[in-house]
Amino acid sequence: MITFDQIKKAVLVSVWFMFLTFPIMVIRVNPVERIVEWRWRNMLLIGVGSFILSFVWHYFIRRKELGTQKAEVGGEETIPLAQRILEKKAIYRPTLAVLGICALVFPFIFSLYQTNIMVTALIYVMLGLGLNIVVGLAGLLDLGYVAFYAVGAYAYALLNYHFGLSFWMVLPIGAALGATFGILLGFPVLRLRGDYLAIVTLGFGEIIRIILENWNEFSFGPSGIANIPRPSLLGIDLSVHAATIYIYYIMIGLCLFTIFVVNRLQDSRIGRAWIALREDETACQAMGIDKAKTKLTAFALGATWAGMSGVVFAAKTTFVNPASFTIWESIIILCIVVLGGMGSILGVIAGALVLILMPEYLRAFSEFRMLAFGVLLVVMMVFRPGGLIPNVRRTYKFEGVTETKKG
Amino acid sequence: MEPVLKVQDLGMNFGGLRALDAVDLDVGKNEIVALIGPNGAGKTTFFNCITGIYPPTEGDVLIFPQGKDRPKRINGLKPNKVTEKGLARTFQNIRLFPNMTVLENVMIGRHCRMRAGVLGAVLRGRSTMREEKAAVMDSYAILEKIGLDPFVNEFAKNLPYGAQRRLEIARAMATEPFLLLLDEPAAGMNPNETRDLDKLIKRIRDEEGISILLIEHDMKLVMSLSDRIFVVDYGKKIAQGTPEEIRNNPAVIKAYLGEETDA
Numbered sequence: 001m002i003t004f005d006q007i008k009k010a011v012l013v014s015v016w017f018m019f020l021t022f023p024i025m026v027i028r029v030n031p032v033e034r035i036v037e038w039r040w041r042n043m044l045l046i047g048v049g050s051f052i053l054s055f056v057w058h059y060f061i062r063r064k065e066l067g068t069q070k071a072e073v074g075g076e077e078t079i080p081l082a083q084r085i086l087e088k089k090a091i092y093r094p095t096l097a098v099l100g101i102c103a104l105v106f107p108f109i110f111s112l113y114q115t116n117i118m119v120t121a122l123i124y125v126m127l128g129l130g131l132n133i134v135v136g137l138a139g140l141l142d143l144g145y146v147a148f149y150a151v152g153a154y155a156y157a158l159l160n161y162h163f164g165l166s167f168w169m170v171l172p173i174g175a176a177l178g179a180t181f182g183i184l185l186g187f188p189v190l191r192l193r194g195d196y197l198a199i200v201t202l203g204f205g206e207i208i209r210i211i212l213e214n215w216n217e218f219s220f221g222p223s224g225i226a227n228i229p230r231p232s233l234l235g236i237d238l239s240v241h242a243a244t245i246y247i248y249y250i251m252i253g254l255c256l257f258t259i260f261v262v263n264r265l266q267d268s269r270i271g272r273a274w275i276a277l278r279e280d281e282t283a284c285q286a287m288g289i290d291k292a293k294t295k296l297t298a299f300a301l302g303a304t305w306a307g308m309s310g311v312v313f314a315a316k317t318t319f320v321n322p323a324s325f326t327i328w329e330s331i332i333i334l335c336i337v338v339l340g341g342m343g344s345i346l347g348v349i350a351g352a353l354v355l356i357l358m359p360e361y362l363r364a365f366s367e368f369r370m371l372a373f374g375v376l377l378v379v380m381m382v383f384r385p386g387g388l389i390p391n392v393r394r395t396y397k398f399e400g401v402t403e404t405k406k407g
Numbered sequence: 408m409e410p411v412l413k414v415q416d417l418g419m420n421f422g423g424l425r426a427l428d429a430v431d432l433d434v435g436k437n438e439i440v441a442l443i444g445p446n447g448a449g450k451t452t453f454f455n456c457i458t459g460i461y462p463p464t465e466g467d468v469l470i471f472p473q474g475k476d477r478p479k480r481i482n483g484l485k486p487n488k489v490t491e492k493g494l495a496r497t498f499q500n501i502r503l504f505p506n507m508t509v510l511e512n513v514m515i516g517r518h519c520r521m522r523a524g525v526l527g528a529v530l531r532g533r534s535t536m537r538e539e540k541a542a543v544m545d546s547y548a549i550l551e552k553i554g555l556d557p558f559v560n561e562f563a564k565n566l567p568y569g570a571q572r573r574l575e576i577a578r579a580m581a582t583e584p585f586l587l588l589l590d591e592p593a594a595g596m597n598p599n600e601t602r603d604l605d606k607l608i609k610r611i612r613d614e615e616g617i618s619i620l621l622i623e624h625d626m627k628l629v630m631s632l633s634d635r636i637f638v639v640d641y642g643k644k645i646a647q648g649t650p651e652e653i654r655n656n657p658a659v660i661k662a663y664l665g666e667e668t669d670a
Contacts, residue, residue: 261529268528269521269539276504276515283502286458288490288519288582297525 144205152310178307224321341387
């Protein structure tokens, strides 16, 4: 039903937008001919456009409100689609199998270019899952996450350059270095929460990048390190094509490993402590949880994955320089977590794929990339504040008294 | 009587403000002790000093754990260490973990009595699984005792107010304390809920053998529950004694009702 009120609102919005955009869209001063052009057609377009947009916008807002009302009144919660798939084994198993087969044959069906993009996306999946531990589970807003990614990438580049260590040797070293730097960052920020924590981590990320940029003797400065070898298979050097496919499979394996570990951590004593820390720090400590230790494990375990994906990144691009590790990367990773759904493993994977693959496939509209990104974030936060696939935590369900007797 | 907690000359300064001044207090084994006083008297500060949220400026907090003949000084310890030692508390304004289930809230209380680390969590060895299972069972047993078992899988935020208060007590009990510190457990409760709370606290004392120190404004509850009462005003202890003695103590009446001014 369209009421008069709604039309009035939409008209007001369109008039307001016409007024706002009047100076830039309608008036144009032509300095050569010294005349002012009046482009009234633009004004009309904006008026009609914003009228329709405002209508659509309000339609969706109303639908969302109706939905929440229904959930409150009816008492039955609307279970998200992803959750329903997860719960029904009959759907879940085949879905997983199809996805698995798709993932396995992907590099043989699609071109090298596509495989390369997919590897990038998978690196971000891993980064997202790592940051998800820190932001999603433990609730510590970390804006300098890319620093650990840089640590991993430079670990491979430098250890290979100086000592000739291979990819497989550096992978665990990168993970360990990431964890170490995680703890190093963790110590000074133990007392901070919220915005203060975000600022300090932001500073930390920048410090690492600036050190890499300026300490020429150590990191070769802005020119970076080139000719980093791709991983070799059983000592055989692979062609570029084969190596890309190989890295693709390595990343699939690493992502599965990450999902496995993060999933188990979530459902453990430590995972519960993280969530409690996110919910209420004071109460958490009063219940006997060591705040310092819990925060440090979150930082260390989060940074481990960034260190590992850094090593893969260096092996994939065969070149690292500080420009790859700007604050912008941190923000993208954070967006992956927030957009996908904080604390939700499936959500983070979906978020990484959307945010990394979309810009690649929409290269034709690359000038509008930032605009689309902003619009996407705004729309998401209004309509789905929980993320693409919101986190429905597997809670500890108590099955009943019979079990008490058995155990 | 055998003491479990002894506080001597406890003082706390916030800058120039003296919030607590030489407060003495002791709790005996299986005793229910109430700490009362007008608003802003320093009762919650006293709790925060004992449980390690603030390190006290002066004085001693001594605990007498069972099986050990020597008292242990706990001032300045971190809150989690104090809890590990056997003192558990609730908060004046409910501080549950709202987005966790009732069972999980209690399981957090079990945290400090569990050992599993990162490796255990990832590998899920036999001892970790056994520990997890035991935690679930123990937590459920506590919920049954408190009468919250019908809510076991609900989110804490969806519980009625009185049940949330009781869940805080259940969570504190999960840490296996010998002394339970309750900060205004009856605040905001209706008379029915208060009566249930009265019974519950007595039951915890009698059945679990846990001593209780509580802050409370509901005088009816205080008088019915407590073995002894301590009264503080402006950070100083002004009286102590049995409920009967406190009721007739002129200093207490003055603190609560103000002085009569016959001009």
